[in-house]
Amino acid sequence: MRTAQDDLTGRARLRDAAIECFAAQGFDESLRAIAARAGVSAGLVRHHFGSKEMLRAECDATVLQRYRTLKTESINADPASLFAQLPASREAGILLVYILRSVRDGGAAGREFLEHMVAEALEFSMDAVARGLVVPSRDEEARVRHLVRQSVGGLIVQLAMHPDTQLDDFQGVIEQFYADSMLPTLELYSEGLFTDRTYLDEYLAYVAGTNNPPAGLAGEQLPR
Amino acid sequence: MRTAQDDLTGRARLRDAAIECFAAQGFDESLRAIAARAGVSAGLVRHHFGSKEMLRAECDATVLQRYRTLKTESINADPASLFAQLPASREAGILLVYILRSVRDGGAAGREFLEHMVAEALEFSMDAVARGLVVPSRDEEARVRHLVRQSVGGLIVQLAMHPDTQLDDFQGVIEQFYADSMLPTLELYSEGLFTDRTYLDEYLAYVAGTNNPPAGLAGEQLPR
DNA sequence: TAGGAGACTACTCGCATGTATAGCCATGGG
DNA sequence: CCCATGGCTATACATGCGAGTAGTCTCCTA
Numbered sequence: 231m232r233t234a235q236d237d238l239t240g241r242a243r244l245r246d247a248a249i250e251c252f253a254a255q256g257f258d259e260s261l262r263a264i265a266a267r268a269g270v271s272a273g274l275v276r277h278h279f280g281s282k283e284m285l286r287a288e289c290d291a292t293v294l295q296r297y298r299t300l301k302t303e304s305i306n307a308d309p310a311s312l313f314a315q316l317p318a319s320r321e322a323g324i325l326l327v328y329i330l331r332s333v334r335d336g337g338a339a340g341r342e343f344l345e346h347m348v349a350e351a352l353e354f355s356m357d358a359v360a361r362g363l364v365v366p367s368r369d370e371e372a373r374v375r376h377l378v379r380q381s382v383g384g385l386i387v388q389l390a391m392h393p394d395t396q397l398d399d400f401q402g403v404i405e406q407f408y409a410d411s412m413l414p415t416l417e418l419y420s421e422g423l424f425t426d427r428t429y430l431d432e433y434l435a436y437v438a439g440t441n442n443p444p445a446g447l448a449g450e451q452l453p454r
Numbered sequence: 455m456r457t458a459q460d461d462l463t464g465r466a467r468l469r470d471a472a473i474e475c476f477a478a479q480g481f482d483e484s485l486r487a488i489a490a491r492a493g494v495s496a497g498l499v500r501h502h503f504g505s506k507e508m509l510r511a512e513c514d515a516t517v518l519q520r521y522r523t524l525k526t527e528s529i530n531a532d533p534a535s536l537f538a539q540l541p542a543s544r545e546a547g548i549l550l551v552y553i554l555r556s557v558r559d560g561g562a563a564g565r566e567f568l569e570h571m572v573a574e575a576l577e578f579s580m581d582a583v584a585r586g587l588v589v590p591s592r593d594e595e596a597r598v599r600h601l602v603r604q605s606v607g608g609l610i611v612q613l614a615m616h617p618d619t620q621l622d623d624f625q626g627v628i629e630q631f632y633a634d635s636m637l638p639t640l641e642l643y644s645e646g647l648f649t650d651r652t653y654l655d656e657y658l659a660y661v662a663g664t665n666n667p668p669a670g671l672a673g674e675q676l677p678r
Numbered sequence: 679t680a681g682g683a684g685a686c687t688a689c690t691c692g693c694a695t696g697t698a699t700a701g702c703c704a705t706g707g708g
Numbered sequence: 709c710c711c712a713t714g715g716c717t718a719t720a721c722a723t724g725c726g727a728g729t730a731g732t733c734t735c736c737t738a
Binding site: 239270277278333 | 686
């Protein structure tokens with residue numbers, strides 16, 4: 231019925247236009263604007279997808295799939311950036327902005343994206359620890375969750391501070407973000423922030439005094 | 455004309471209700487919902503504020519002022535958290551969520567909040583460096599901007615992952631966030647992440663090769 | 679060549695929103 | 709006493725939205 235062939239028809243144009251509109255303007259962008267970008271009428275969305283919600287779901291799935299493809303294609307090992315210079319092309323930039331907006335707005339799609347990144351980063355991090363590049367943590371997953379949350383959040387803030395960025399200029403904003411963050415990140419990762427271990431040791435002693443071992447403290451999030 | 459006395463009338467109730475609604479539901483919350491929370495009619499918003507935009511502006515100013523008051527009241531010196539356990543009360547929790555939403559959605563208010571936090575943190579950080587508690591950075595402002603952006607962003611992501619959090623439960627979510635982040639943060643700040651300085655030194659050598667000194671790299675953001 | 683399935687459009691409907699208008703009514707100074 | 713000021717409400721209006729309906733056009737096939 232619905233094969234990969236008809237991805238050349240208006241259905242695919244509509245889906246791709248929706249992804250670009252959602253990335254550029256947010257998920258509240260109207261169906262009429264999406265249809266206009268695709269060069270079709272608004273009613274065609276209903277004809278092909280049934281509702282805006284189902285169009286959104288298909289966009290989510292498509293973006294996640296393309297993100298996975300892009301990740302597996304470009305295997306690089308730069309521990310300085312958990313995103314591994316994703317926005318190398320306009321297409322990748324759109325994907326990244328779409329994902330950032332998904333996380334920003336919450337919901338199932340954003341949570342799925344985030345969990346995907348955590349799983350990726352956890353695998354990467356444990357490998358880096360095993361190879362002696364990264365110091366071990368008392369709770370690897372908690373550290374990875376923290377780093378991913380902070381990194382994604384930092385990008386979201388950067389995106390929010392440049393709301394009028396066009397999709398084509400977005401690579402520039404990301405590059406500026408990395409340029410701004412590279413030195414502080416490398417300093418922090420290489421030299422830390424505190425001059426002594428007092429705060430850490432005091433916290434470890436405090437935690438050891440409770441019945442909560444540090445390793446089991448930060449596994450799952452709050453159960454809604 | 456409009457003195458501090460009439461803050462006991464419906465005008466203040468409307469403003470406070472708007473702040474709570476904006477924090478709980480976002481800035482797209484309807485005037486009718488805000489008026490309902492305040493126990494007045496929707497038309498009163500126009501009567502007192504002229505438009506929704508001007509109501510929003512007054513909410514922004516009020517939140518910023520209360521945030522400043524709260525900050526100057528509670529002077530504490532805990533370098534582990536740049537937010538200094540702000541949400542100690544329900545009122546403070548509402549302020550924090552409002553600020554996070556402002557930054558999240560971009561715009562002038564969010565940028566103002568962020569710049570305010572950067573200025574605070576910069577002052578605090580330079581003092582900590584002078585007292586020998588924190589290692590110096592090659593670009594103090596860039597480091598502070600980075601840390602503030604990451605911290606605020608991390609909270610925004612945490613907030614997005616718990617979209618159905620009530621305003622009263624929000625302190626719990628923040629406490630959970632701190633509980634999850636405390637160990638990774640202290641580890642990172644005390645022990646760093648990399649086992650050696652290779653990446654940092656390579657970057658410093660690379661930057662030294664260009665005409666851009668590291669200190670001047672991350673001052674102002676992109677000129678829109 | 680006839681016919682039918684599906685891509686696509688024009689138009690409409692109900693709904694929610696921000697804004698605008700007209701008026702009620704309690705209070706307080708003449 | 710009286711009436712004007714201003715807080716406040718009820719209602720209407722214009723707009724833009726997603727969703728629904730009916731119909732046209734274009735191939736592909738029997």
